[in-house]
Amino acid sequence: MITDTFALLVDAYREMNSKRLFWITLALSTLVVAAFACFGVNERGLTIIGMTIPIPVINSRIMPPEVFYKIGFIKFGIEFWLTWAATILALVSTAPIFPDFLAGGAIELVLSKPIGRARLFLTKYVSGLIFVTLQVAVFTFASFLVIGIRGHVWEPKVFLAIPIVLCFFSYLFSICALFGLLTRSTIASLLLTLLCWFLIFLISAADRITLTFREATAMQVERGPKRLKRMEAAAATEIAARTSEEPRDYTPEELDAANPFLARARQELAETEIMHHRLVIANDALVWVRTFLPKTDETIWVLKRALITDEEKKRFRVEMANAPQPPSRRKKDDDRPSEMEVGSRVEDILDARSLTWVLGTSLGFEAVVLGFAVWRFRRRDF
Amino acid sequence: MPTTAPTSGHGDTAIDLTNVSKRYPGGVHALQGIDMRVRRGEIFGLLGPNGAGKSTLVKILLTVIRPTRAEGSVLGFPIGHKPTLARVGYLPEHHRFPEYLTGAQVIDFYGALARTPRPQRRRLGAALLDLVGMTAWADKRVKGYSKGMRQRIGIAQALVNDPDLVVLDEPTDGVDPVGRRDIRQVVSRLRDEGRTVFLNSHLLSELEMVCDRVAILVQGRVASHGTIDELTKDRQYYELTLAGEPTAVHDSLVRALPPQASPARPGHDGFLTPDISYAFQPSGLRIYTTDARAVQGLIDTLRAKGDIIRLLRPVRPSLEDLFMEAVTDPLTGATLAPGAGPLKPKGKPHARNGGAA
Numbered sequence: 001m002i003t004d005t006f007a008l009l010v011d012a013y014r015e016m017n018s019k020r021l022f023w024i025t026l027a028l029s030t031l032v033v034a035a036f037a038c039f040g041v042n043e044r045g046l047t048i049i050g051m052t053i054p055i056p057v058i059n060s061r062i063m064p065p066e067v068f069y070k071i072g073f074i075k076f077g078i079e080f081w082l083t084w085a086a087t088i089l090a091l092v093s094t095a096p097i098f099p100d101f102l103a104g105g106a107i108e109l110v111l112s113k114p115i116g117r118a119r120l121f122l123t124k125y126v127s128g129l130i131f132v133t134l135q136v137a138v139f140t141f142a143s144f145l146v147i148g149i150r151g152h153v154w155e156p157k158v159f160l161a162i163p164i165v166l167c168f169f170s171y172l173f174s175i176c177a178l179f180g181l182l183t184r185s186t187i188a189s190l191l192l193t194l195l196c197w198f199l200i201f202l203i204s205a206a207d208r209i210t211l212t213f214r215e216a217t218a219m220q221v222e223r224g225p226k227r228l229k230r231m232e233a234a235a236a237t238e239i240a241a242r243t244s245e246e247p248r249d250y251t252p253e254e255l256d257a258a259n260p261f262l263a264r265a266r267q268e269l270a271e272t273e274i275m276h277h278r279l280v281i282a283n284d285a286l287v288w289v290r291t292f293l294p295k296t297d298e299t300i301w302v303l304k305r306a307l308i309t310d311e312e313k314k315r316f317r318v319e320m321a322n323a324p325q326p327p328s329r330r331k332k333d334d335d336r337p338s339e340m341e342v343g344s345r346v347e348d349i350l351d352a353r354s355l356t357w358v359l360g361t362s363l364g365f366e367a368v369v370l371g372f373a374v375w376r377f378r379r380r381d382f
Numbered sequence: 383m384p385t386t387a388p389t390s391g392h393g394d395t396a397i398d399l400t401n402v403s404k405r406y407p408g409g410v411h412a413l414q415g416i417d418m419r420v421r422r423g424e425i426f427g428l429l430g431p432n433g434a435g436k437s438t439l440v441k442i443l444l445t446v447i448r449p450t451r452a453e454g455s456v457l458g459f460p461i462g463h464k465p466t467l468a469r470v471g472y473l474p475e476h477h478r479f480p481e482y483l484t485g486a487q488v489i490d491f492y493g494a495l496a497r498t499p500r501p502q503r504r505r506l507g508a509a510l511l512d513l514v515g516m517t518a519w520a521d522k523r524v525k526g527y528s529k530g531m532r533q534r535i536g537i538a539q540a541l542v543n544d545p546d547l548v549v550l551d552e553p554t555d556g557v558d559p560v561g562r563r564d565i566r567q568v569v570s571r572l573r574d575e576g577r578t579v580f581l582n583s584h585l586l587s588e589l590e591m592v593c594d595r596v597a598i599l600v601q602g603r604v605a606s607h608g609t610i611d612e613l614t615k616d617r618q619y620y621e622l623t624l625a626g627e628p629t630a631v632h633d634s635l636v637r638a639l640p641p642q643a644s645p646a647r648p649g650h651d652g653f654l655t656p657d658i659s660y661a662f663q664p665s666g667l668r669i670y671t672t673d674a675r676a677v678q679g680l681i682d683t684l685r686a687k688g689d690i691i692r693l694l695r696p697v698r699p700s701l702e703d704l705f706m707e708a709v710t711d712p713l714t715g716a717t718l719a720p721g722a723g724p725l726k727p728k729g730k731p732h733a734r735n736g737g738a739a
Contacts, residue, residue: 003494003497003498003499003500004494004496004497006494007490007491007494007495008495010491011480011483014480014483015480015482018482103478105474105476105478106477106479106480107446108441108444108446108472109472109474109479109492109539110495111444111446112444112470112474113468113492113495113496114466114467114468114496114497115464379448381406381441381447381448382446382447
């Protein structure tokens, strides 16, 4: 059993080694790390190869070098490079694995050996993941050195990127393997996988958008009554001043007559409550749907949760809140939640989503896809 | 689910098939109840026209295709018993090896998949490369190989697990005459070593040269099954050719033959004796017997009448003759259409079994 499994894994390495795209991706990963190392941060702003670009919100006071490199690694290295660009390249490289494996003249040779079909399929699947493992391992190790040398923090948790990105890729590769088995076409399996990924992304984006609006409206609903009270008090003072009588409890009509914006504010609050209620329903529905789908975004965020401590997060938020804001981001109304406040709240909610929900259900999806693929593979004639 | 216990009573049988059927989705009935036995240590040839079900049968033996119904055994274990495949070598038709591997790596890889220990793979790999004449190309990638070279490597990989049963599907496909001779020698050597060789080929002359027994598959059924001698036993004849114009030859033969009363079989014009029939040819006669004494009287009569005998020889039909006969409808004389036929009851009229298989 060890002999044949080992042979399949060695064959996967040889296949990978023969692919030009594997080496191109590896070279690009090295370039990305090199580019990452060129960036830095000082008290005045962002530095690129020693040149300082003054940016108010990116400097070493708000973001110490160790946090800058960790966030840079997550945002740039993982969220952009490994989970988008490198993943697309990895899918292009690995999509032919199953169609080639199942091609006439090749599959007969393998199926005629004393290996069970389920083990054969799963070993081939695992061998496909070796591609990403090697790519991510090289990238992560290089990033670890950059963070250590430039950021002066030797953070072993960086290596969590290997299992996390592997986990993320495995969701997509399971879909690719299934379509590869069903269609026996590299192009078809690749396009269908990208389509599924896009759909997963759309649902995830819809979850994020509805969550953001839900929290924004929730904050408005929470703050609305206080705002109304303030407006009512101001209106009462104005009536008292105008009529020169002792302040008393005025009817809403009297207050509305004194301040025409009060009625509108009441109406806005009522509408916001209805909107919030609808957003809660919509977001709950999306979260329920997503329970059965792979959580690609959240899987990557697990790395951020592991790398950025709560203390670092709090400090960053405080510094960001105190930093001078560009005019477009300045608060126009003290009662309305700022973009940063809503963002922080959404971030906290996303961070509070359990690992069981994020990884467990995603791996469950993968297990179902692979289970169906294995069942199909075992029953199929070649 | 196949059991792991060996089937009993098959000590001398490498492949024992009973009622093997395969119906594909869509209704194509590729195999319609195949019964076949292949003895250990023999070279067995499976032939048939395109679409007869040869590859389907081979793939069922090797678990590449799931049979609709199958009873029997391979090397004493039920069909589908995976561990048995470690003792089977296989070269599929139109095989495709990973192009990034070298010839030596191909042999090693498929040997490892067959769970052959590494020392054995190393030892046998080198010997097999030498056997198939590929030592000089061992470290070159398969991508650069010609079809014949791929075929040679394919045969080597089929033998790296030191198999008891070797299944070769069109082993001489794309191979030049010298290569074919080499492959024939390899196949004969395998038999001499006590291995069973199951050959699937279109090249009837190749099969005829090496096979101990053959089966002809037509439209998903075994049309003939046995040794070539057994299959040709009833079809051997003496060919008699006289000098002269065809009309004169015919008249001379009619005068020399004894008067016949019994009706002739289709294609036979009459009977010399109740057991021996004959058929006229443009310049002579075919006498369907293997007994030389049966033709002596006729020769004496012809010679007494002054006719000149140009040729008299015993003739055994070739495998191609048997094959053509098997794929020809006896009633219409038309060649049977390729592909699996409609479902018919067993024991079709044109099937001939040449003896115990």
